[in-house]
Amino acid sequence: MTTETLPQPAPAAAPRHQASTSLGGWLTRALINLFLGLWALVVIFPMVWLVYTSFKTDQEIFFNPWSLPTSLQWDNFVRAWVSAHIGDYFLNSLIVVLPSLVLILLLGSMAAYVLARFPFPGNRVIFYLFLSGMLFPVFLALVPLFFLVKNLGMLNSYVGLILVYVAYSLPFSVFFLTGFFKTLPSELHEAGIIDGANQYQVFFLIMLPLAQPGLVSIGIFNFLGMWNQYILPLVLMSDPARYLLTQGLAYMLHQQYYMNDWSGLFAAVTMVMVPTLITYVIFQGQIQKGITVGALKG
Structure with missing residues (x-):
């Protein structure tokens, strides 16, 4: 006596709205992280620029404002502190x-x-x-x-x-x-x-x-x-x-x-x-x- 094998039901596909929801959540997190990264850059860069500019000469400040100082001018801090x-x-x-x-x-x-x-x-x-x-x-x-x-x-x-x-x-x-x-x-x-x-x-x-x-x-x-x-x-x-x-x-x-x-x-x-x-x-x-x-x- 043989038994017929009943066909197994195919696995249900994930609902389309769940996939769209997960994709939307990922995009939202990506946009938030991008915004926070840009905001951190806007806040941190002026402070970094200020610090390394304080080691420049006056000529470097005016003619090469974005470049790093050629040599550290510690005398700037001495003049500011004393003079x-x-x-x-x-x-x-x-x-x-x-x-x-x-x-x-x-x-x-x-x-x-x-x-x-x-x-x-x-x-x-x-x-x-x-x-x-x-x-x-x-x-x-x-x-x-x-x-x-x-x-x-x-x-x-x-x-x-x-x-x-x-x-x-x-x-x-x-x-x-x-x-x-x-x-x-x-x-x-x-x-x-x-x-x-x-x-x-x-x-x-x-x-x-x-x-x-x-x-x-x-x-x-x-x-x-x-x-x-x-x-x-x-x-x-x-x-x-x-x-x-x-x-x-x-x-x-x-x-x-x-x-x-x-x-x-x-x-x-x-x-x-x-x-x-x-x-x-x-x-x-x-x-x-x-x-x-x-x-x-x-």
């Missing part, structure tokens, strides 16, 4: 930016912690007052700010500029850190209180270390903003001996129309750019971590 007083401007910027950053992180974290963890009458009002400070353009406050600082006797002083930097940066810092402190577990706060710690010990010994990613993120943002700030020092610091880096670069640029030391100017811009670039490269992981945690849990 153009970039070293003095660099020190002045550190004197203003570093204390401002410490005060911003300390005051901003304390205010954000209270607003995030302690409900009390007027809590939201205070928070929205800080938030409204982000909506107020600094240009509208330049004239009254100038007379306020002048009447306080702090014009052309580091202390006056530091206080202005702190007041200018606190709204965004409090807004950012308030959302970050809300993500921290309240069980640790309760455990610290049960173990006999007071509120100051809980904040400085438990909560503040846990908020390190957020503090690093907001610290880098404020550092870059204050380091590159130009309009506030221009209005409040008119003494050439106390110029900050941005003012010094603008002053050096105006001098080039008479001195023609463009290689020194490129060297000065490179020295100003490098600290901010190094700071971001070192802390980029913590910056991304702080932003991600605030976005996912805020």
Whole structure:
């Protein structure tokens, strides 16, 4: 007795719409990668060009702007640092930016912690007052700010500029850190209180270390903003001996129309750019971590 072999059904062909979908997804990813590559090139190339141009002579800058330097002119950096007083401007910027950053992180974290963890009458009002400070353009406050600082006797002083930097940066810092402190577990706060710690010990010994990613993120943002700030020092610091880096670069640029030391100017811009670039490269992981945690849990 023989059994007939039944014909096996042919494998079903993949639906045409699935193939088109996969092809569309591949094209989308390719276009996104191409765009990101072009954007990276647009951002990175000017910085690379600036760095190797700072090692050229003035003749090479004008006659061979895109070529590499024939020899490294380290004297450009010496002239910029000493003759153009970039070293003095660099020190002045550190004197203003570093204390401002410490005060911003300390005051901003304390205010954000209270607003995030302690409900009390007027809590939201205070928070929205800080938030409204982000909506107020600094240009509208330049004239009254100038007379306020002048009447306080702090014009052309580091202390006056530091206080202005702190007041200018606190709204965004409090807004950012308030959302970050809300993500921290309240069980640790309760455990610290049960173990006999007071509120100051809980904040400085438990909560503040846990908020390190957020503090690093907001610290880098404020550092870059204050380091590159130009309009506030221009209005409040008119003494050439106390110029900050941005003012010094603008002053050096105006001098080039008479001195023609463009290689020194490129060297000065490179020295100003490098600290901010190094700071971001070192802390980029913590910056991304702080932003991600605030976005996912805020």
